[in-house]
Amino acid sequence: MSTQSHWDKAWGGADPQAKSWFQDAPALSLRLIDDCAIARGEAIIDVGGGASLLVDALMARKFQNISVLDISKAALQSAQARLADRADYIKWLCADATDWTPAHPFRLWHDRAVFHFLTDEADQARYRAIAEEAILPGGYLVMATFALDGPQKCSNLPVVRYDAQSMAATLGPAFKLVDEAREDHTTPGGMVQEFQYCRFLRI
Numbered sequence: 310m311s312t313q314s315h316w317d318k319a320w321g322g323a324d325p326q327a328k329s330w331f332q333d334a335p336a337l338s339l340r341l342i343d344d345c346a347i348a349r350g351e352a353i354i355d356v357g358g359g360a361s362l363l364v365d366a367l368m369a370r371k372f373q374n375i376s377v378l379d380i381s382k383a384a385l386q387s388a389q390a391r392l393a394d395r396a397d398y399i400k401w402l403c404a405d406a407t408d409w410t411p412a413h414p415f416r417l418w419h420d421r422a423v424f425h426f427l428t429d430e431a432d433q434a435r436y437r438a439i440a441e442e443a444i445l446p447g448g449y450l451v452m453a454t455f456a457l458d459g460p461q462k463c464s465n466l467p468v469v470r471y472d473a474q475s476m477a478a479t480l481g482p483a484f485k486l487v488d489e490a491r492e493d494h495t496t497p498g499g500m501v502q503e504f505q506y507c508r509f510l511r512i
C-alpha cells in the first residue's frame with residue numbers, strides 16, 4: 310500500500326480524536342513556537358499537520374500566514390470541516406513532505422510525528438533538503454518524534470526514534486539545536502508514548 314493510501318485509510322471515516330497521536334492541547338509545540346518569538350505576519354507551516362488542533366491555536370495567536378501540509382486529503386478535509394469558515398484563512402497543501410516544492414519560504418516549520426516515519430535515508434535527505442531550502446535563515450524548525458525509549462511503531466508503521474543529539478546529526482549543520490524537551494504523551498486509549506521535541510535555528 311502506498312504511503313498516501315495508508316494515511317487516507319487511517320484518517321477516513323474515523324473520529325480524529327480517537328487517534329493515538331491526538332492531543333486536545335498541543336502545549337509543548339506551542340511553548341517551543343512561542344519561544345521563537347516570530348512576527349504574526351511571518352509564514353508558518355505545520356508539516357504532516359493532519360487534523361491537529363495546532364492550527365486552531367496558531368489562528369488564536371493571530372498568525373496570518375499559516376500553511377498545513379499533509380499527504381492525506383482525508384486528514385486535511387477533517388481539519389477543514391472542524392474549522393468550517395475559518396478554514397479559508399489557511400493554505401492547505403496535500404503533498405508528500407519528501408516530494409514537494411514550497412511556493413514561498415517559511416519562518417517557522419513544525420513537524421510532530423511525521424519525520425519519524427522516514428526510515429529510508431534517501432527520504433530523510435529529501436525532506437531535509439526541502440526544509441533547508443524553505444526555512445529562512447534565522448527561522449526555526451520545531452521537530453517532535455518518538456524518543457529513544459518511545460514506541461517502535463506508530464499507526465502500524467515502523468519509525469526511527471531520536472534523542473536531541475541524533476536528530477541534530479540527522480538534520481545536519483544547517484540546523485543548530487537551541488532547545489529540547491521530552492513529553493510523555495497519553496493516547497486516547499491510555500497508553501504513554503515518549504516524545505522528543507527539538508527546536509532548531511536555521512543558520
Ligand SMILES: C[S@@+](CC[C@H](N)C(=O)[O-])C[C@H]1O[C@@H](n2cnc3c(N)ncnc32)[C@H](O)[C@@H]1O
Nearest residue numbers: 316330357358359361379380381405406421422
Ligand atoms: C502521527 S500523525 C501526526 C499528525 C499531527 N502532526 C499531530 O501531531 O496530531 C502523522 C501525520 O503525517 C501525515 N504524513 C505521513 N507521512 C507523510 C508524508 N510523507 N508527507 C506528508 N504527510 C505525511 C499523516 O497523514 C498524518 O496526518
